[in-house]
Amino acid sequence: MRQIRFDGTFEAWRAEARHCLLAGLAPDEVVWLDGPGDRTGDLFGAAADDLPAQPGASFRIPRELPALLQLAARFRCEARWSLLYRVLWRASRGDRSALLAGDPDGSLLQRRAKAVRRELHHLHAFVRFRPLGEPAKHFVAWHEPAHDVLELAIEHFARRMGGTPWMIATPQAAALWDGRRAALVSPCPPTWRALAQTAADPDEALWLAYYRSIFNPARANREALLKGLPARFWKDLPEGTAICELLVGARNGDRRTGQAAALVGRAGRRIGREARGLAAGQGEVSVRESPDRRR
Amino acid sequence: MQLIDKLSILADAAKYDASCASSGAPRRSSKGRSGLGSTSGMGICHSFTPDGRCVSLLKILLTNFCLYDCQYCINRRSSDVPRARFTPEEVVRLTLDFYRRNLVSGLFLSSGIIRSADYTMEQLVRVARLLREEHEFRGYIHLKTIPDADPLLIAEAGRHADRLSVNVELPTEQGLLRLAPEKRARSIRQAMGVIRTGEQQAQQEPRGATFAPAGQSTQMIIGADASDDGTILRTAETLYDGFRLRRVYYSAFSPIPQSPRMLAQQPPPLLREHRLYQADFLLRGYGFRAGELLPDNGNLALDIDPKLAWALANRALFPVDLNRAEPALIARVPGIGVLNARRLAELRRERRLRYADLQRLRCAVEKAAPFVITQDYRPRQATLESAVLRQRLRDGSAQLELW
Secondary structure, three states: OEEEEOOOOHHHHHHHHHHHHHOOOOHHHEEEEOOOOOOOOOOOOEOOOOOOOOOOOOOOOOOOHHHHHHHHOOOOOOOHHHHHHHHHHHHHOOOHHHHOOOOHHHHHHHHHHHHHHHHHHHHHHHOOOEEEOOOOOEEEEEOOOOOOOHHHHHHHHHHHHOOOOEEEEOOOOEEEEOOOOEEEEOOOOHHHHHHHHHOOOOOHHHHHHHHHHHOOHHHOOHHHHHHHOOHHHHHHOOOHHHHHHHHHHHHOOHHHOOOOOOOOOOOOEOOOOOOOOOOOOOOOOOOOOOOOOOO | OOHHHHHHHHHHOOOOOOOOOOOOOOOEOOOOOOOEOOEOOOOOOOEEOOOOOEEOOEEEEOEOOOOOOOOOOOOOOOOOEOOOEOOHHHHHHHHHHHHHOOOOOEEEEEOOOOOOHHHHHHHHHHHHHHHHHHOOEOOEEEEEOOOOOOHHHHHHHHHHOOEEEOOOEOOOHHHHHHHOOOOOHHHHHHHHHHHHHHHHHHHHOOOOOOOOOOOEEEEEEEOOOOOOHHHHHHHHHHHHHHHOOOEEEEEEOOOOOOOOOOOOOOOOOHHHHHHHHHHHHHHHHOOOOHHHHOOOOOOOOOOOOHHHHHHHHOHHHOOEEOOOOOHHHHOOOOOOOHHHHHHHHHHHHHOOOOHHHHHHOOOOHHHHHHHEEEOOEOOHHHHOOHHHHHHHHOOOOOOOOOO
16 A cells, blocks of 8 residues: 655646556555645655656556546545546556446546536636726625636636736635736635625625516526525625525515516506607606506 | 616516527637627526526616517506616616626617617617627627518627527417517518528628627517417427527416416416427437427427427337447437437447446436346336336426426
């Protein structure tokens, strides 16, 4: 049994795994220890670069494997690295099915890669930028991803925001874009964290009004909501607090029609056939034509 | 009227349009340039409302004043609802503000008909032009196209927008005549034709201006008139074939305040809508024809999905040997999707397929079991009568229960 200590990055693991493979170490002969530790003379584990390579050892792996392993390595779990080495070991011996979803190892690997892609998508979707300054010059966000995906999202937001500077803080790291260059800072400095968590948005009411109105109470469907927007994200979304209120409203009778609760019974306006052009021109048209039924 | 008040009214007025997709646009980026916004081809759902629908775009009407009297529509001229109208600048401001906060990926703008079809279309195009030219906005834009609008206006809309859509609203011309007296099936199809021609011209000149690169879509209302699923799916198929539509959306009719008597007053038929989407998916992704799914018109079964219904009606083709069959036939097995059919074909190049492989791929094994053969498995149910099998495989009736 060989214990291998490395700094927890994929690049370091990749170098160590290469040594192990060349030395002919089988997956059950290796224990991976990530995280900080004294590399020299560590009681538990050392690097693998002192392993003697077997004479004439070399290996070939499928071209798509490194990228797949790198993606799956972002999945946070206890035994992150041992699965990767097992797949690498099998693939290096010509067993291509180790990569495929129909294989026991392959299906686990593919499932982790898929979960990472999905979490990246969650990050792209559910990050909420709040403006700093008046007028807003910078945008900051607080987000808690379940896997190590922040780094992968930098390019997406750089393309999206163009010259606008932004910062995304997470419990682990922070990503920063100044309009031209990107940086990943790990761990996230406490002041940045505080900034991202306390920023307030004066225009939040507009978004909440939109969210309440675009919801159709006649179609309320809690399961579909939870599938698309897992409850763990609600606390950092401005609309998070409105969700329960809207669901309760729907259950208590709002679902008779699709209209938003705020508009039900409000004064309306019928338009006569002869009223051609009436709506045009003026931006502000009085809507108090019929008695307000709320009162 | 305050902006927030207008937003409440004009978002409420827009929500009966089911589409909120932001996919299919070409790759655009604002990195290292002035302006704002990007697209990647993949849509993003930035939020979900408690009805389970995705919020991808700012979906609003420019105005809900309308000269038409379509009975199924909350904004019809005889409807007693609050009315409002945005200025183009207000729509631009909301779009950019929401976009910077990462709340939406773009704008889906529609409108009630004011003054004339041309005037209304001109207003919609103006918003898109402001966004694209003055603010260099590179996010997603979906514009509703007004039938009867000047083809030149539609052409300009196509230059700015990623997607255009014209709603057919009802599957038959008679339905349209009865419920939407001002709309004509002919002019709706003409507008679709103009968009299709624009797309074709842009494809022939790869270096010329783009034209609605995410294509066109449409929507049919389900349950407002008496059309059956067969009629609906055949209409959809004709539209897919004739105009290369990317999507047909099905919108279960939700009762609206003071619904006219001639319309259904029940809650929206969500399960029926769900089955139509499943059948539509089989038309687009699996090579099924509407005539195969519903040989003699009528409605899709509600208790089983359309693929299972088709398999039960075609037992002679089953069980399918997964180690030998064409991938296209494997994708027709209930419980196995196109993606898993491809994975199975990949895996069987390495070794023989076994029953456990279906479980590992997370196929709906219970559904697939009576219809497949693997190296270690033959279905005992292969001789069961279809009616019995249907009893066993039907979806729990509580699945889409409303209350």
